[in-house]
Amino acid sequence: MKKTVALLPLLAVLPLSANTWEAGLFIGQQSYKSHTVSTLSVEADSKVAYGFRLGRSIVDLGPALITITAGFQPETKTTLKYSGAIAPAYQVGNVTASAPSVDYKTQHFSVGAMANFKAFVAVGAGIEYRFEKLEIEGTSTNYARPWVRVNAGIAIPSPVVKPFIGVEAAIPVTSKSLELSSSDEDFLKAMAPKFQIGVYAGIRF
Numbered sequence: 001m002k003k004t005v006a007l008l009p010l011l012a013v014l015p016l017s018a019n020t021w022e023a024g025l026f027i028g029q030q031s032y033k034s035h036t037v038s039t040l041s042v043e044a045d046s047k048v049a050y051g052f053r054l055g056r057s058i059v060d061l062g063p064a065l066i067t068i069t070a071g072f073q074p075e076t077k078t079t080l081k082y083s084g085a086i087a088p089a090y091q092v093g094n095v096t097a098s099a100p101s102v103d104y105k106t107q108h109f110s111v112g113a114m115a116n117f118k119a120f121v122a123v124g125a126g127i128e129y130r131f132e133k134l135e136i137e138g139t140s141t142n143y144a145r146p147w148v149r150v151n152a153g154i155a156i157p158s159p160v161v162k163p164f165i166g167v168e169a170a171i172p173v174t175s176k177s178l179e180l181s182s183s184d185e186d187f188l189k190a191m192a193p194k195f196q197i198g199v200y201a202g203i204r205f
Helices: 002-016 184-190
Strands: 021-032 035-037 040-044 047-061 064-082 089-092 095-098 102-117 122-136 139-155 162-172 193-204
Touching: 021 064, 021 162, 047 193, 064 122, 102 139, 122 162, 122 184, 139 184, 139 193
Parallel strands: none
Antiparallel strands: 021 047, 021 193, 035 040, 040 064, 047 064, 064 102, 089 095, 102 122, 122 139, 139 162, 162 193
C-alpha cells in the first residue's frame, strides 16, 4: 500500500511526458585530485575522456524539459607523478633506481536526472550518481558518489530528429583526502577524478 501511495505523484506526472529519447556523446578533459603528504606530492595529468549517455524525457512543460539519464564512460588511463616525476627515485645501496611508472585507471556507469530550460541557447542543470571503478597495479575499488552537471547549448529544429551540441561541465559533490595512514582503497578514492569539461552532442527523437 505504501509503495502505491509513493507512486501516485509519478503517475500524475506521466500524462505530461514528452516521450522524447536522447542519445549523446561527451568528449572532453578529465582532471584528477592532487595531494601533498609530508614531503611527497602525488598528482596525475588531465586526460581526454569520452562517454555515452541515453536519456528519456519524463516532463515537457513550458520552458522546462526534465530527462532521466543513464551513461557509461569507458576506461580512461593516466600516469601518476610523485613529487613531479613520472617515476619516483629510491636508493638501493649506492645505486639510485627508479620505480616503474604507475597507471591509474578510471571508468564509470551513471544514472541521473537533468532539467533543461529551452531557449535559443538552452541551459541545463542536473545530478547523477556515478558508480566509478578505480584501479592501479591490479588493485581496484568501487566509488559511488553524486556528481553535479551543468550545460549550455543549441538544438537544431527538425520535425523528427533534433541534433544538439553544447558545452558541459561536471564536478563531484564529495571527495576524499589523502593521509599517511590511508589504505589502498582510500588512496584510489583520494586520486579520483575531480572535474570534467568538454563538448556534449547528440540527437533527440
